[in-house]
Amino acid sequence: MYLFENPVLQRELLVNLRTKRAFVLLAVYQLLLATVVVAAWPNDQRLDLTTNPPSATKLVNLFFLGQYVIASLMAPSFAAGTIAGEKERRTYEMLLASPMRPGAIVLGKIVASLTHIGMLIIGSLPIIVLCLPLGGVSVYEVLAAYLGLIISVVLFGAIGVLCSSYFPRTSSALVVSYLAILPLVIGACVFWASLATEGDLRLKLSVIVLPAFGLAAVLLMGANAAGRMLYPPDVGSEGKEVIDLERETNEAVGLVIQPDQFPDRLFAPPRKDEMMADGANPVYDKELHSEIFSQGTLMLRLVIQISILLAIPMMGVFLFFQQQHAPWFAVYVIVFNMLVGPSFLAGSITSERERQTLDLLLTTPLSPMQILWGKFVVRFRISLVLTSFLLWPLVLGAGLNTHFWSNWPSVLGMFLIVGMVCLVNCVIALACSLFSSKTSIALLTTYAVLLLLYVVPPALSTLARTLEMSPETVVMADWTGVASPFSALFSLPLNEQIAPENPEVNVGNVPAVLGYFAFSTLLLAAATAAMFLRLKIRQGLSEG
Structure with a gap:
């Protein structure tokens, strides 16, 4: 058997x-x-x-x-x-x-x-x-x-x-x-x-x-x-497993999430003990207090502990001993958000369909913008807070290592790129959730889209240089990097205090960085418009 x-x-x-x-x-x-x-x-x-x-x-x-x-x-x-x-x-x-x-x-x-x-x-x-x-x-x-x-x-x-x-x-x-x-x-x-x-x-x-x-x-x-x-x-x-949050907290090994203390309450709000205020968004209130944390905090605790455990040695290597490779630490932060951020947004709409409550949500007097905003803000907030935990090592490295003091514009650029990545990842995940029938399909579709946008352009550029292709081909491959935050990170200029033996890093490629922000802004506008029209028309959204 x-x-x-x-x-x-x-x-x-x-x-x-x-x-x-x-x-x-x-x-x-x-x-x-x-x-x-x-x-x-x-x-x-x-x-x-x-x-x-x-x-x-x-x-x-x-x-x-x-x-x-x-x-x-x-x-x-x-x-x-x-x-x-x-x-x-x-x-x-x-x-x-x-x-x-x-x-x-x-x-x-x-x-x-x-x-x-x-x-x-x-x-x-x-x-x-x-x-x-x-x-x-x-x-x-x-x-x-x-x-x-x-x-x-x-x-x-x-x-x-x-x-x-x-x-x-x-x-x-x-x-x-x-x-x-x-x-x-x-x-x-x-x-x-x-x-x-x-x-x-x-x-x-x-x-x-x-x-x-x-x-x-x-x-x-x-x-x-x-x-x-x-x-x-x-x-x-x-x-369905019956989860007692108090018992789970008492039996937790390692990190313990306490919703009544800072910073835990930023991503794990305390239990609600009062009525919802007049004029409040019911979708936001429901997502914040019942949807995200109804299945316990084990996933959040493991995500935080594993990510911090990996971030500590990377901080020592990339921000102190080999500071010329500092963008690699930001790459780790982006990869973390690519894995974690979509998991909260990919089930925002499909979970309603799977519970057969989507028709009820669509027949409420809530506007499409209220529904999208309530779903997005709560889950984006959790993704951003979890990612910000990994940005503290970058703050410490830039503050304690004097070599970064003269490179503060590039350090600021790393923070801005990570912030844009958080926003793009969550918007794409929400769009995939709106256009998919199951949460698993929405999540895998989101991962596929992000890999196509983030990994393929720098891979093409690296492959073109490795295989010693023609200069025209290399230039074309480089310009596909406007869709990738990885290419934007390595296009940030770093002066001779950090990279004295690499003049290409010193110069950087500021137009490529600006091109990434422009492309991401257009992508956000297109995805938001598509979601708004999808909810406004509401054709094909019914689970029936």
């Missing part, structure tokens, strides 16, 4: 692999990898295959790094909804009452969620086989890389399933999964790139150390998730 006769596994495989999304995703995945190979294919007319051509080695490294990043982004999206999805579909109670062992349920969920990604990884083998005749890497290194990739995906899937067992919503489980996986992905990429010239050492670590670590971690997380299903918490009607 654990594997071959597992009804959970059979059902999940039939449902997941027969959807149109499975075929579309496989095609897109192959196209992305093929595009990377074609773009990085060596331009040398003659290669000496008796040695290791650097162009061929660079091609293989780009292929594996690209595949690793794509797979690590996809694994949590499949696994984070395995158990939380049962709670959202109100079938979790039936699953607990089934005669299946909890270990069999967890194993079936993990295998089913990762089977599709396994097919994608196996499907990429013909592409890498085309690269082997070029040299630069041995067959054993390729096999070790695929072994490390598969183990990493299984590990990330187990993290997603573990988070899914603790949270009642897929969005919360997905955000915590990404935050837990983020340092692992960064460490793996640094490991692969730093040991590029040490093929034997990289091979041994990938074959011996990584499998042992991954297997132990997967077993521990699987046992924890199975134990939680064996002794589940109190379950109310329709399989």
Whole structure:
């Protein structure tokens, strides 16, 4: 019953692999990898295959790094909804009452969620086989890389399933999964790139150390998730967990959120003990006091603790020891907001549809602007406060490190870029929620749009320079960076006190920074207008 006769596994495989999304995703995945190979294919007319051509080695490294990043982004999206999805579909109670062992349920969920990604990884083998005749890497290194990739995906899937067992919503489980996986992905990429010239050492670590670590971690997380299903918490009607906020606060390990104290009350308001004032926005009041915190504070506590834990070493490295790389700390803050901010806004409208209360909301005398404003302000406030916690290290670094004193305009530019990112992320998430039918679809759509806007332009620029393309192509790739805050951050000028050995950083590219703010302003105006028209027309919004 654990594997071959597992009804959970059979059902999940039939449902997941027969959807149109499975075929579309496989095609897109192959196209992305093929595009990377074609773009990085060596331009040398003659290669000496008796040695290791650097162009061929660079091609293989780009292929594996690209595949690793794509797979690590996809694994949590499949696994984070395995158990939380049962709670959202109100079938979790039936699953607990089934005669299946909890270990069999967890194993079936993990295998089913990762089977599709396994097919994608196996499907990429013909592409890498085309690269082997070029040299630069041995067959054993390729096999070790695929072994490390598969183990990493299984590990990330187990993290997603573990988070899914603790949270009642897929969005919360997905955000915590990404935050837990983020340092692992960064460490793996640094490991692969730093040991590029040490093929034997990289091979041994990938074959011996990584499998042992991954297997132990997967077993521990699987046992924890199975134990939680064996002794589940109190379950109310329709399989929803009954959460006592006072008991959760008393039993919390580490950070404790106290709504009656500052700064906790900024994002976790105290319990309401008075009537709503006349003329107040009921949507705002409802979102602030019941919607956000009705499922407990576990997600907020984990988000704050994990983010601060990662921010402390980054502050020491990028703001004191290697201040010429100071924009990388702002990159971390933006990545944090990309993961956390949309999780609050992506369910703002779709949750009404899922609870079948959207028709009631649309028939109220509230104007579209009141509905959007009430939904947006509360959730944007939480996202902004959580992100501002990570900006304090930047304030401390700029204040204590005298090298930043003469670069205060660039430091101010970092704060402005982070603020614009918070606003853009939340508006895009709200728009995706308005145009989607489910919260999970809205959240994944938001992530896809943000990756397209933020990551693709600097990736194109870096690829054009790495492959030594024509100057015209490099300039065109650089101008796509007006959509990306990452490109804007690295376009801020820094004087010789911070970057004495890099004259390009000293000059910067102020027009690119201004172009980013102009593009973001137009994007905000277009998204707001589209949402307003959607709510005003109200066609296709009814859940009926």
